[in-house]
Amino acid sequence: MKVLSYDPDACVGCYICEEVCSETWFKVTDAEKSSIRIYDDGQGGLSAVFCNQCGECIDVCPSQALYRDRKGIVRLRKKLCVGCLACVGFCPYEAMFYHPDQPEPFKCISCGKCVEECPAEALTINEQ
Amino acid sequence: MSEKTQTTRRVLAEYTYEPPPVERGYTGRTLYVNLSNNTIAAKPVTDVMKEKFIGGRGFGLWLLWHGVKDDTQWNDPENEIVISSGPIGGVTQYPGSGKSLVVAISPTTHSVMDSNVGGHFGPLLKFAGWDAIEIQGKAEEDVIVVIDGPGGRITIEEAPDVPVDTHLVGHWLIEQLAEKEEDRYFISSVSAGTGAENTLIGCLNFSFYDRRRKAPRFKQAGRGGIGTVFRDKHIKALVVRSGPVRGDSNHPADLQRIARVGAKLHKEIHDYDDEQNRMRKRGTPYLVQIMNDYDLLPVHNFKYGSHPDAVKINGDVWEARFTQGLPDGCWYGCTLSCSHAVDGYTVRTGPYKGQTVIVDGPEYETIAGCGANCGIFDPDAILEINFYCDTYGIDTISFGTLTAFVMECYEAGILDKEKTGGLELHFGNAEAAIELLHQMARGEGFGKIAGQGIRRMKQIFAERFGADPAFLQDIGMEAKGLEYSEYVTKESLAQQGGYGLTNKGPQHDEAWLIFMDMVSNLLPTFEDKAEALHYFPMWRTWFGLCGLCKLPWNDIVPPDNAYTDEPAKIPDHVQNYVELFSGVTGRKVTADDLITMSEAVYNFQRVFNLRLGFGRREHDAVPYRSVGPVTVEEYESRAERYDKQLQETLGLDPEKMTTEEKIAALREYREEQYQKLIDAVYKRRGWTSDGVPKVETLKRLGIDFPEVVAVVKKYL
Numbered sequence: 001m002k003v004l005s006y007d008p009d010a011c012v013g014c015y016i017c018e019e020v021c022s023e024t025w026f027k028v029t030d031a032e033k034s035s036i037r038i039y040d041d042g043q044g045g046l047s048a049v050f051c052n053q054c055g056e057c058i059d060v061c062p063s064q065a066l067y068r069d070r071k072g073i074v075r076l077r078k079k080l081c082v083g084c085l086a087c088v089g090f091c092p093y094e095a096m097f098y099h100p101d102q103p104e105p106f107k108c109i110s111c112g113k114c115v116e117e118c119p120a121e122a123l124t125i126n127e128q
Numbered sequence: 129m130s131e132k133t134q135t136t137r138r139v140l141a142e143y144t145y146e147p148p149p150v151e152r153g154y155t156g157r158t159l160y161v162n163l164s165n166n167t168i169a170a171k172p173v174t175d176v177m178k179e180k181f182i183g184g185r186g187f188g189l190w191l192l193w194h195g196v197k198d199d200t201q202w203n204d205p206e207n208e209i210v211i212s213s214g215p216i217g218g219v220t221q222y223p224g225s226g227k228s229l230v231v232a233i234s235p236t237t238h239s240v241m242d243s244n245v246g247g248h249f250g251p252l253l254k255f256a257g258w259d260a261i262e263i264q265g266k267a268e269e270d271v272i273v274v275i276d277g278p279g280g281r282i283t284i285e286e287a288p289d290v291p292v293d294t295h296l297v298g299h300w301l302i303e304q305l306a307e308k309e310e311d312r313y314f315i316s317s318v319s320a321g322t323g324a325e326n327t328l329i330g331c332l333n334f335s336f337y338d339r340r341r342k343a344p345r346f347k348q349a350g351r352g353g354i355g356t357v358f359r360d361k362h363i364k365a366l367v368v369r370s371g372p373v374r375g376d377s378n379h380p381a382d383l384q385r386i387a388r389v390g391a392k393l394h395k396e397i398h399d400y401d402d403e404q405n406r407m408r409k410r411g412t413p414y415l416v417q418i419m420n421d422y423d424l425l426p427v428h429n430f431k432y433g434s435h436p437d438a439v440k441i442n443g444d445v446w447e448a449r450f451t452q453g454l455p456d457g458c459w460y461g462c463t464l465s466c467s468h469a470v471d472g473y474t475v476r477t478g479p480y481k482g483q484t485v486i487v488d489g490p491e492y493e494t495i496a497g498c499g500a501n502c503g504i505f506d507p508d509a510i511l512e513i514n515f516y517c518d519t520y521g522i523d524t525i526s527f528g529t530l531t532a533f534v535m536e537c538y539e540a541g542i543l544d545k546e547k548t549g550g551l552e553l554h555f556g557n558a559e560a561a562i563e564l565l566h567q568m569a570r571g572e573g574f575g576k577i578a579g580q581g582i583r584r585m586k587q588i589f590a591e592r593f594g595a596d597p598a599f600l601q602d603i604g605m606e607a608k609g610l611e612y613s614e615y616v617t618k619e620s621l622a623q624q625g626g627y628g629l630t631n632k633g634p635q636h637d638e639a640w641l642i643f644m645d646m647v648s649n650l651l652p653t654f655e656d657k658a659e660a661l662h663y664f665p666m667w668r669t670w671f672g673l674c675g676l677c678k679l680p681w682n683d684i685v686p687p688d689n690a691y692t693d694e695p696a697k698i699p700d701h702v703q704n705y706v707e708l709f710s711g712v713t714g715r716k717v718t719a720d721d722l723i724t725m726s727e728a729v730y731n732f733q734r735v736f737n738l739r740l741g742f743g744r745r746e747h748d749a750v751p752y753r754s755v756g757p758v759t760v761e762e763y764e765s766r767a768e769r770y771d772k773q774l775q776e777t778l779g780l781d782p783e784k785m786t787t788e789e790k791i792a793a794l795r796e797y798r799e800e801q802y803q804k805l806i807d808a809v810y811k812r813r814g815w816t817s818d819g820v821p822k823v824e825t826l827k828r829l830g831i832d833f834p835e836v837v838a839v840v841k842k843y844l
Contacts, residue, residue, distance in 0.1 A: 083375015089394020
């Protein structure tokens with residue numbers, strides 16, 4: 001199973017990953033529509049939030065819209081989603097996101113686009 | 129779906145329509161169905177309805193008011209059953225946003241009844257194009273009413289081949305109406321059962337399709353016999369189908385505002401439910417142990433408040449019995465998830481003996497009422513009663529409370545084996561209680577008498593068996609004709625009022641003040657109690673106007689709630705509801721406005737009671753069992769507590785008094801306290817000393833419609 005991995009020591013806080021993600025999946029440059037979020041603690045410390053494919057959200061989804069695909073990635077079937085955001089509140093890593101432009105939440109599916117564009121090589125895709 | 133039903137059953141009436149889009153929580157139309165003359169029509173939702181009556185119970189009361197006459201009886205054709213969710217009903221982001229409210233004139237109180245219920249019917253009805261369904265008239269033969277939103281078609285269909293009992297009819301409808309698996313998700317039915325037909329305490333079952341269990345589940349609109357009205361109208365089922373539900377199906381004014389508070393509450397539940405009430409694992413049965421510990425769990429017809437065997441039916445037991453790890457919400461997005469079930473239960477008695485079924489629940493009320501209150505501490509017996517009550521369409525609360533009453537009458541010698549047709553109805557006899565239930569459903573034997581409810585049993589026992597009417601009045605736990613729900617109120621004057629000063633009868637959905645009053649002592653004066661009996665009934669009424677469940681308000685609280693100015697109100701959650709209401713409707717409101725909305729509807733309901741010949745001070749009387757000890761053994765079981773009150777409050781010396789004298793002295797004092805409470809509450813609510821809303825109150829609330837003022841003027 002491919003899982004995104006992040007190295008805070010390598011990250012330079014350029015936020016290119018957020019831009020790439022939203023451009024890839026929403027065709028706009030908007031960090032609020034990114035499935036990876038970089039946080040700056042104001043003291044030089046950087047951290048990232050994204051899905052690690054743990055799958056806890058699958059069990060809380062009332063409409064069985066969340067599932068693990070054949071490659072192990074946790075994905076959302078939009079057609080089945082009722083937009084309740086239970087998965088948002090119950091994600092232990094707060095890595096399920098939502099935006100008012102659409103009723104369904106979204107998450108990282110380890111596509112690797114951000115890895116390709118990260119200038120600091122802080123992001124990698126690992127097999128788990 | 130409709131083609132299929134048409135080919136198998138004769139269609140008595142048909143109506144085609146284009147479902148209007150939902151706008152800001154409303155479709156702007158209500159559905160009128162008359163079963164006497166087979167008419168189906170649309171009615172507009174007026175601005176007054178939205179502004180003053182909001183939705184849900186408000187819409188129900190408004191439509192019922194205009195549908196009935198001053199002397200309409202429960203079984204007259206013009207009596208109506210109105211079902212409506214409310215503007216917030218159908219929101220998926222905020223837990224507890226899928227309730228339906230049902231109103232009708234009740235067969236047990238003869239006045240207005242309202243009952244709230246989960247399941248998918250109300251929201252799906254809205255998404256099929258209707259803010260409410262109003263059913264009037266009486267069919268000649270059994271019918272089903274099919275509302276097919278995507279097909280744009282409503283039919284009244286003959287239904288001789290349709291089963292009556294809910295677990296059968298619920299499955300049957302799904303099989304008949306769904307062509308593929310996904311169709312099942314957005315079908316919901318309302319049904320009653322044979323017990324609703326043959327008693328006056330019938331409930332309605334509202335279904336939702338459980339995608340993981342691949343079966344319909346049922347939630348109950350239990351109170352006041354509306355299921356009996358349903359069967360009296362010869363309805364076997366109402367069924368609605370909508371298109372797929374989406375996160376924006378309710379078309380709110382501001383989705384982001386709702387999403388923000390919804391996601392916040394999901395997170396709160398995720399983080400704190402395990403350490404607070406464990407609703408996600410136990411549901412409402414968590415209350416059993418707490419009530420027992422505080423001497424509030426009804427035992428032996430509310431004589432006592434605890435029992436050593438309560439541990440056999442407490443939350444731990446049910447956590448082990450409930451299937452864990454499923455999203456057991458009765459509407460999408462309810463992560464409080466209290467609609468648990470016992471799967472794979474094999475029925476051991478009655479017509480469905482040997483069938484393996486899902487038992488929905490049991491809820492706290494069922495465990496306390498059908499268990500502890502009847503002296504039954506066997507989880508399997510409680511499950512058997514729960515299953516049969518639901519499928520027969522019998523309210524578990526009324527069944528539990530009236531069976532406990534019957535058992536006390538049996539033990540007091542008012543009843544015996546001869547009078548009960550062989551049933552040894554002493555406390556703890558689960559088999560006799562179960563057989564009584566089967567008799568009720570068949571309308572036979574002693575079950576026929578018991579199924580009339582406590583108020584009529586009191587009359588029958590006095591007339592036929594020579595029982596002392598005063599004793600029956602003291603121990604018969606009903607007020608206004610409705611059986612009490614399951615909390616002992618003897619030590620909480622505020623909650624005596626919380627039950628007694630209700631619109632529909634003693635049900636805890638108006639007020640639950642026991643801890644504030646008795647444990648935390650936050651309501652020391654009559655004025656404090658009256659303020660609480662103003663605020664909380666209004667606050668809880670508001671849920672029923674909007675299509676909301678009360679549980680996510682205070683069965684989970686923010687971790688810092690205790691440090692707020694008014695912890696009992698859960699200020700942070702109140703603000704969530706302000707956001708939710710404004711986010712859906714676009715109306716700018718404050719927390720105070722929510723209370724005013726309820727006041728208007730609440731007072732309207734009080735006037736409705738007056739119009740039907742009830743709703744005055746004499747109707748707010750309560751049985752003494754809810755106030756203090758009736759019998760010697762009851763007094764002596766808590767002698768220390770009662771003696772202390774005689775000594776410290778009344779300055780009497782218990783040592784020099786017989787138990788009978790002590791009971792009498794305590795009674796005089798406590799009954800006087802209740803009267804003083806009534807005075808304070810009526811004053812706070814803007815009512816006369818006879819409990820009639822003053823014209824100025826109606827004016828302040830903007831419900832001084834001529835026909836409303838005309839009703840109160842008769843009593844001023």
